[in-house]
Amino acid sequence: MLRNLLWATSKHDVYLTQNYSVMHWSSLLSRGNEVLNAAKPIVPTLKHPGLLSESVSRVQISTMAVKENLLVAGGFQGELICKYLNQPGVAFCxxxxxxxxxxxxxxxxxxNQSGSTRITTANNDALVRIFDAESFTCLNRFSFDWSVNNTAVSPDGKLLAVLGDSTECLIVDAHSGKLTGNMKGHLDYSFALAWHPDGRILATGNQDTTCRLWxxxxxxxSLAVLKGNMGAIRALRFTSDGRFLAMAEPADFVHVFDTESEYVECQEIDIFGEIAGISFSPDAAALFVGVADRTYGGLLEFNRRHYNSYLDCVF
Structure with missing residues (x-):
């Protein structure tokens, strides 16, 4: 699966997709509750002139993100759903x-650079769209020559990394969409990317079973080429302190690289089942892995360990 269906907002709060729902799991309470039901008709609560909002129903969720009280989900038929976690209903869809x-x-x-919250969507219609996270109006559309599989904005809000059904990965200006650089080296289509917190290093994951660092x-x-065992690299995540990079294959394997070792030291997590997503907690204390297998599916948590008084640690 190329989609991100798991998001941790703290060490104890994880959001994950289950069928047509988004569930919140609390490790403190050891229970989950539904925060979004996309099987039923959804009528948006936010309405103002010019807002292209409409009801949607039975949305099979393909991807999601959760940050700062805002949950954003995408669907297999081009849907976009935006919900404030502290408010009932769905604000925009x-x-x-x-x-x-x-x-x-x-x-x-x-x-963005001025501090305003924005939402990006990447679609198979070869467009990246930028939405305002308060009014939910579409501010910009960037067109590409191929289906866009993923995007990520640099930590300073200036650059937008874009990749998809192409061997090339692009970097464009996040405000104008103007091309500022391209990355050549992958052999197939790309699915995953992640910015290091320092804003200088970008990781890209590809169908050729490698992650390249730029x-x-x-x-x-590319600075380095990190190899998976069997499948495409479908998800990439850096810890907030930049110390680790997690790399997930479609099934069975998650690799955690130590960035201070120049990505040489690696811990391999061997599990069973399709991987629905990976997410570090914001404090970098835990790594969560979603498993989508029908029989053995679930949520796995791996905690960071510290040995003695030095900084050698693994997940």
Missing amino acids: TKITTAENAITNAVDIYH DTRNLSK
């Missing part, structure tokens, strides 16, 4: 494209 193959492949929530100051050649 719509079908952002009517293209035949309209799947929303990825969504993200970020702050220094945005010199994109002529």
Whole structure:
């Protein structure tokens, strides 16, 4: 699966997709509750002139993101759903494209350079859309030559990394969409990407079973190539302190690299089943892995361990 269906907002709060629902799991209370039911008709609560909002129903969720009280989910028919976690109902929902193959492949929530909250969507119609997270109006559309599988905005809000059904990965200006750089080296289509917190290193995951690391100051050649065991690299996550990079294959394997060892030291987590998503807690104390297997599916938590008084640690 190329989609991100898991998100941790704290060490004790995890959001994950289950069928047509988004569930919140509390490890403190050891119980879950439904925060979004997309099987039933959803009527948006936020309405104002010019807002292209519409009711949606029976949305099969393809991707999601949760940050700062905002949950954003995408659907297999091009749907976009936005909900404030502390308010009842859904604030905004719509079908952002009517293209035949309209799947929303990825969504993200970020702050632009002025501090305003924005939402990005990446779709198979080869467009990236930028929405305002308060009014939910579409502020911009960036067009590409291929289906867009994922996007991510740099920590400073200036750059937007874009990849999809192409061997090339692109970096564009997050405000204008103007191309600022491209990365060549992958052999197949790309699915995953993640920015290091320092904003200089970008990781990209590809169908060729590798993750490549790029220094945005010199994109002529990748810094390193990290290899999976069997499948495409479908999810990538850095810890908030930049110390670790987690890399997930479609099934069975999650790899955790120590960035201070120049990505040489790695712990391999061997599980059973399709991986629905990976997420570090914001404090980098825990790694959560969603398993989508019908029989053995569930949520796995791995906690960071410290040995003695030095900084050698594993998950």
